Amino acid sequence: MSLVLDRTAPTDAPILDVLAERWSTRVFDPETPIDEAALRSALEAARWAPSGMNHQPWRLIVARRGGDAHARVVSALMGFNQAWAPAAGALIVVLAETETAEGEARPWALYDAGQAAAHFTVQAHTEGLATHQMGGFEVDALRAAFDIEPRFVPVTVIAVGALGDVDAAEEGLRQRELAPRERRTIAESLLVDA
Numbered sequence: 001m002s003l004v005l006d007r008t009a010p011t012d013a014p015i016l017d018v019l020a021e022r023w024s025t026r027v028f029d030p031e032t033p034i035d036e037a038a039l040r041s042a043l044e045a046a047r048w049a050p051s052g053m054n055h056q057p058w059r060l061i062v063a064r065r066g067g068d069a070h071a072r073v074v075s076a077l078m079g080f081n082q083a084w085a086p087a088a089g090a091l092i093v094v095l096a097e098t099e100t101a102e103g104e105a106r107p108w109a110l111y112d113a114g115q116a117a118a119h120f121t122v123q124a125h126t127e128g129l130a131t132h133q134m135g136g137f138e139v140d141a142l143r144a145a146f147d148i149e150p151r152f153v154p155v156t157v158i159a160v161g162a163l164g165d166v167d168a169a170e171e172g173l174r175q176r177e178l179a180p181r182e183r184r185t186i187a188e189s190l191l192v193d194a
Helices: 017-021 036-047 068-076 081-087 109-126 139-146 171-178
Strands: 058-064 090-097 130-134 152-161
Touching: 017 109, 036 058, 036 109, 058 068, 058 109, 068 081, 068 090, 068 139, 081 130, 081 152, 090 109, 109 130, 109 152, 139 152
Parallel strands: none
Antiparallel strands: 058 090, 090 152, 130 152
């Protein structure tokens, strides 16, 4: 299943279709409930993300639209994110376990949690769900809202759900959604290519 709006990236080398087609929307259908089977598959993909020494140093908070947990996540979002993200069928908080309960540091936890988030978004796209990862949230507000232990660090919030009607979005948002997809060149990203 694929999303209705084609936002396939103009790549300079061939990549998997699911990677080229995946994009981050800010327009979610506020009425369609989250597809629970698709969400379960995305969570399963996150579960199977690689991690150093198989520590799996990530935890997730799943907050479905309409519930108390969803409202608590929305209240921790900052700025423009509070305008569009509440329409998503669910908000997923990705946390990195930066140290064990015994105080042992897990130096790769942020990297590994990022991989879990990436696996989640790619699988969600494959399942027909739209996603958008956010860094605009208040860490302390999330900590307080869910009584999060200090050893867990909120890394991102992922909005996930059914794609909304981009043409019906307010003009500024619609323009952002339909703007050409761009990335710097590979050469600009390489510090060394020996």
